[in-house]
Amino acid sequence: MADYDWNDRKIMTFDTNNVISTIDLHVYYGEKEAIHGVDMQFQENQITALIGPSGSGKSTYLRSLNRMNDFSDTARVTGEILYEGVNINSKEVNVYEVRKQIGMVFQRPNPFAKSIYENIAFVHRKNGVKSKKQLDEIVETSLKQAALWDQVKDDLNKSALAISGGQAQRLCIARAISVKPDILLMDEPCSALDPISTMQVEETMTALKENYTIIIVTHNMQQASRVSDYAAFFYSGDLIEYDETAKIFTNPSLKSTEDYVSGHFG
Numbered sequence: 001m002a003d004y005d006w007n008d009r010k011i012m013t014f015d016t017n018n019v020i021s022t023i024d025l026h027v028y029y030g031e032k033e034a035i036h037g038v039d040m041q042f043q044e045n046q047i048t049a050l051i052g053p054s055g056s057g058k059s060t061y062l063r064s065l066n067r068m069n070d071f072s073d074t075a076r077v078t079g080e081i082l083y084e085g086v087n088i089n090s091k092e093v094n095v096y097e098v099r100k101q102i103g104m105v106f107q108r109p110n111p112f113a114k115s116i117y118e119n120i121a122f123v124h125r126k127n128g129v130k131s132k133k134q135l136d137e138i139v140e141t142s143l144k145q146a147a148l149w150d151q152v153k154d155d156l157n158k159s160a161l162a163i164s165g166g167q168a169q170r171l172c173i174a175r176a177i178s179v180k181p182d183i184l185l186m187d188e189p190c191s192a193l194d195p196i197s198t199m200q201v202e203e204t205m206t207a208l209k210e211n212y213t214i215i216i217v218t219h220n221m222q223q224a225s226r227v228s229d230y231a232a233f234f235y236s237g238d239l240i241e242y243d244e245t246a247k248i249f250t251n252p253s254l255k256s257t258e259d260y261v262s263g264h265f266g
């Protein structure tokens with residue numbers, strides 16, 4: 001491997017419009033430290049891509065942003081996660097409230113074994129929405145935002161397990177946005193999808209940018225350069241370089257970033 005100086009960092013900061021940021025964020029799995037103190041800010045209504053080799057800590061970092069690591073017996077997260085000025089990495093902050101504001105879409109589409117309609121309506125009914133008309137509206141609006149409505153509007157009672165992978169992933173996006181989060185976290189949302197479905201999900205993301213802040217983990221460099229406004233290169237639990245996507249892909253500041261994005265790394 002080329003002789004990189006891993007102490008070099010080039011991390012952009014913003015004066016305004018930071019919707020969420022982390023300060024000295026560390027994540028430990030038992031004794032092992034997987035994230036070594038990451039300071040990072042995310043811009044509102046922009047798409048930020050987290051890139052880096054396997055095991056560099058992208059998912060671990062992403063999951064900490066909506067306290068998904070709380071589910072793990074071994075993970076421990078220290079440092080601050082500031083969302084609207086509040087440190088949400090605190091026991092006093094209700095984790096379910098956090099997840100209403102910061103939604104997540106996973107690598108493998110994970111629709112419930114229910115109808116397309118119920119995949120979205122379920123949580124709202126559980127939260128006390130009784131009116132059929134209101135539920136219909138939530139389902140329709142969410143599916144439209146996820147660019148799936150036209151394809152499924154006549155099949156809303158069909159099982160969500162009987163639709164294509166790309167449609168299922170857009171259903172999961174619809175489900176996530178139906179509760180009107182501010183931020184959408186996506187961990188390799190297209191890695192299980194064919195190129196056409198991938199394109200459709202990317203188009204959906206671009207359209208959603210108007211109303212949501214999106215943070216996506218991807219191994220696909222073309223995808224990162226197509227959809228993201230900012231890109232962050234992680235290596236071995238550290239944020240190494242963070243800049244505008246165009247800069248990261250055409251003229252990065254660090255040799256390691258350049259080698260990674262051009263496929264010459266390692």
Ligand SMILES: Nc1ncnc2c1ncn2[C@@H]1O[C@H](COP(=O)(O)OP(=O)(O)OP(=O)(O)O)[C@@H](O)[C@H]1O
Pocket residue numbers: 029034052053054055056057058059060061072074
């Ligand atoms: N539940 C866990 N328990 C213990 N160690 C873990 C756990 N999850 C991840 N790790 C370790 O933390 C480090 C970062 O893993 P993480 O999954 O965040 O990387 P990643 O960048 O998302 O990788 P990939 O691109 O393969 O998804 C790795 O060394 C991994 O082995």
Ligand SMILES: [Mg+2]
Pocket residue numbers: 058059060217
């Ligand atoms: Mg991962």
